[in-house]
Amino acid sequence: MSRLAFSGLIAVLLSLLPGVARAETPAVVGTAGNLIREAQPRADGIRHVDSKAMIAGLTALNANTYVYPMAGDNVHWDDLRREFLPAAAAAGIDVWVLVYSPSQAVCCVSRPYKHDYVTWAREIATASKSHPNLTGWTVDDYGYDLKTFTPAYVKQMTAAAEAVNPSLKFVPTVYYGQFTDAFIAEQIPLLDGVVFPFRDEPHRDTSWTWSLSYQVKQLAKRLPGTDVYLMPYAHPLSHAAQKPTVAYVEAVTRKSLEHVRAGELAGVVQYKLPFLAADAGWTRPPTDNLARTGDGRLSFVVQTKTATEAGMSCGASRQVKLTSGAAKRSVSFWHRDGRGAGHPAGYHVKQLLLNGRVVWQRDVTADGTAWQRVTVDLTAALAGATSATLEWRLYERKGVSDYFVDAGVDDIVATGLQLSDPGVENAAVWTAGLVRKGGPVYCSAQVYHQDYGAELGARLAGLYAAA
Template sequence: MVVALMVSMLPGVTHAQAPGALGTAGNLIRETEPRADGIRHVDTELMIAGLKAIKANTYVFPMAGDNVHWEDLRNEFLPAAAAAGINVWVLVYSPSQAGCCVSRPYKHDYVAWAREIATLSRTHPNLIGWTVDDYAYDLKTFTPGYVKQMRTVARAINPSLTFVPTVYYSQFTDAFIAEQIPLLEGVIFPFRDEPHRDTSWTWNLSYQVKHLAQRLPGTDVYLMPYAHPLSHAAQKPTVAYVEAVTKKGLEHVRTGELSGVLQYKLPFVSRDTGWTRPASDNLARTGNGRLSFVVQTKTVTKAGMWCGASRQAQLTPGAGTYGVSFWHGDDRGPDSPAGYHVKQLLLNGKVVWQQDVAANDHAWQRATVDLTAELAGANSVKLEWRLYERKGVTSYFTDVSVDDIVVTGLQLSDPGVENAVTWTAGLARQGGPVYCSAQVYHQNYGADLGARIATMYAAG
């Protein structure tokens, strides 16, 4: 009790009731056949079974599509979730998302949503909160005065109902914190490696969580890892990536800096379109894994920026020769501009091989480098593959791959890049928008990721 009290008194630490909100958002699944009314309703039984399988205690129910979602939530999903011990939040879409998603029946009348959700929560106590997706993109709608109306209406009906909108890291400006945070019970924080935009790099997560905890004392912050592809990102999230973000998020839940972890569209039932990944997603030369080095489109880089994947290798006693060979490929060719993106291999910090991405011909090539002279009298070996910016670009996409490494006179574990964890600790980048990762393909993405999420959620 004393330890818990001391933690709760630390500046910038929020109050999270163990084990916090652990769950996922979105991915409503409809029944395979229409009922007598001609409608394919939400498959409540299947979804509840899937949520129980991943050990979720919270589900964020999206109001997308027709009115049947609202009716199915009221009549079927909330009672079934209560019986399973699952809390529910309602997700309503913002005006800026009208091109893809409009929440019905109350559309963009958020005072009406506040009233009706609060009313529903009085008869279903497991309906504990609601959120507006992409909230901070629509502050012309969600003015402090309007949000006060929403808050007043909801609190008059159910004072304990929480409003926890979705806000990205860069949107927590001083003005937003001063004007909006006093009106909110919490925020959902989707992590996307800002100021960049990718679902492969995790190093900024702890800094951003701690920074928000310091700037938002007393406000519940819920981390949202991307288990579903992020729009305009070059790569889909991998099992290893989501696992790493979730694991780190749960550590911050335990310290009180986060109040929970809610996946973005985790495919938790087998009928979900994201349950499996197509074979075309596997870009490895052999097996399932590769090193990937990316500069995204519409991304500004500067000369000298780089991202590298390094590993320590052991010298084989008595070896007379040393060398390394590896396969490399990229999406560029002789028709692409040269002199910008350069693939490199470094030995103990020294470049021993390099090639421009434009020199490749859209196919895997093998590079062999003799390291015997370089390693004469050496005691340690650090190999590093990297993508280096010789000149800056403004929009010049590339995705460079390295796979099937073979060493001579050296010992190197996981040369086929089949275990992302083996390589992740050796990733480093200089400058930011050039990033790299170990990309390991999982055909059974939903099942493999769900099993790992369940283990972590069960541990709390």
Template sequence: MTRLALATVLVVLLSMLPGASHAAAPGVLGTVGNLIREEQPRADGIRHTDTKAIIAGLKAINANTYVYPMAGDDVQWTDLRDEFLPAAAAAGIDVWVLVYSPSQAGCCVSKPFRHDYVAWSREIAKLAASHPNLTGWTVDDYAYDLRTFTPAYLRQMRAAAEAISPDLRFVPTVYYPQFTDAFVAEQIPLMDGVIFPFRDEPYRDTSWPWSLSHQVRQLAQRLPGTEIYLMPYAYPLSHAAQKPTVSYVEAVTRKGVEHVRSGELAGVLQYKLPYHSRDLAWTRPAADNLARTGSGRLSFVVQQNTATKAGMWCGATRTATVTSGTVKRITFHHSDTRGPQDPAGHHVKQLLLNGTVVWERDVTADTAGTWVRATVDVTSRLAGATSATLQWRLYERKAVTNYVVDAGVDDITLTGMTMSDPGVENAAVWTPNLTRQGGPVYCSAQVYHENYGADLGALIAGLYATG
């Protein structure tokens, strides 16, 4: 028996063991949406789906799955049928179809079958019967429309598909808070899986990745036997204070791939990853760079319509090495989006040395949007010390219910001490040392990437290649 054949037999035997994880397979790795149209209209006057460009972009990021969005005119359906599915099959790429829910009618209505989801089930199943690489479909924002998607209606949808293509998977998009006990009991048994968009619930941001593993494990425990597909936000999330950064998406994806390997997730599907240079999100405008100098800054945020409690905070902590010299000073620049016209005594910017507050400034003290220099002499506090723990943070002195703020720190200069990356240009240096106390106050190292799509795509390609 050859070594390859022996390895194949071992994989098969291991997969038959009780409790063996399906994560031995690579899992579903891909992206959702961002359909690219051809640059020029064809003879019919329509700019059709640019199948070649999409396939090339997907191959570049090592994706094995693309979720094809049904938005816009009827030509997207015929392009899917006549051109995209055959080309994707030749490239070894599986395809899912995304259909929009009734609650999204203000922006997006899927054609040609609109809000007739039994018809969508039937017609997608017909395509799948002749195109084996059409393996699944989803309804976006599914659980916002449970008056439409009752268990009885879902059974009709499933029956229409199963009569034609029994293997076609229905995997709706459901947000973390929507997995109520009633939903799990009534809806989940009628689904093949769910797409789980990660938004750091209940705070809805795209800056804080550390709640991901907890939420994945909670869903895996509550939905045994149901395939869960993580959807990181590579595209700005509505109502979030900040756009996702390269380091944030990379961190969420890396953790997601780890959960695929552990069997807690069945795959990772980016939300609107800009995978092609013609995507409008491929580059980020210079206005997105909110650093004082360079490309990075620390950011401390309380979002709009967010309640906090006194004593909550989020901080960025670093260890500095104390060097020779008689003077020890910490100099940095700080800014925020509030000013003297706003209520004082709620959000406070602070610097802590070895756990003790040595500097603080209310967010209303200075003109909004201006960078202000602060210098703190800590010579007496570091007498005889060889190291010092520094923490910049945003602290809630009083509770708020709707008092949005984004405070920044940048361009740190240390006298008598040394610390790597004082200009906050490398998110990887700062991110492991971020801590939040209480939840709705969060912080991040916001590093601007002009070439967002290219820089992020290279990282995703590496993660998908090893997935």
């Protein structure tokens, strides 16, 4: 039994004693990364971590936990102990320390102890004795480095921490596919919990949210007694075709907090949420807006190095009402993709379906890469009807192994039909009608927010306050 499970058992037994009330543990709500340095160097010539600004941003977010990354030079470690931890304590914010794994050495090495994780465990525990709000630590991409983090070595790490502060939590970062039976049997008893980054595995995107509940419930079933902290991607995910949108991160967070309330998660910690205006990710460049007009479009994607099979698809479906007495019923829209005549045809096909039947289709190679307008007459097909279902989709006529496409639809005009949000400016209107068949073909309503950090932070602050 893990230390976490044992302590949880003791708490349950105590709660059953007469006169002992059972206290609920507050959910962890916070963010990880995006350290901000002060604008000007101090007398020592160093731009130190801007603890004051960061604490103000975390407080505005209603965060109760911050995961402090040990990246860059030694000043991060010094500033953590001397300035950030006291400031966070005064604001009622707990802190976890993030240390990078050996596989991340090309981009990130944690200093001063680098890849000596036994020393990291001991020194973080030592700092936590002076700063009780330092409550945990994590190793990023832990599951990719199990040759380093063998059970024997992890026992050395946890023993070093326990000798100083037995209450310090070790909660490494583990991806969904890495929770093998062997990992659960060998590693979970040694850990105090896990950080679980959600990326729609095995497809790795930041557009599709429907697999979240299934994965959370599976982990809750397979990891009883283990605290799982879900990590949404507020920062672009490598190898994903699109950056996360405000609507996507809000939806993942909202659903995750429902699982927290159900007892299936212990908390939510964003991955690199830009929570301060000084952060480079606070705004999004105009080039991120791929809509024809306005800020939104429907997007249909097959990513690079992704295998599909014939018949797979993803569609955006909407039920529409028919305008009484209309002599003509039609729908026009603009469509675009990045493929032209120089690419192989017969694989990806853009389609419009009426009541499940294809009424228009176009190969992604049939036109150039500019926006094209099409009008589809539905008058005869809708004779005598009072309602109908329209669906824009990307369909795989043949399977591919590595053939990227991102097809867009925008500026829909319905004649004789009633369709809300035809310009795709409100992602929530379209998200409920997304239908994915087969997995790696996915679709979404992509709505651009120039003030990404401010808009997302405001929405998450409300969710965190309610949590």
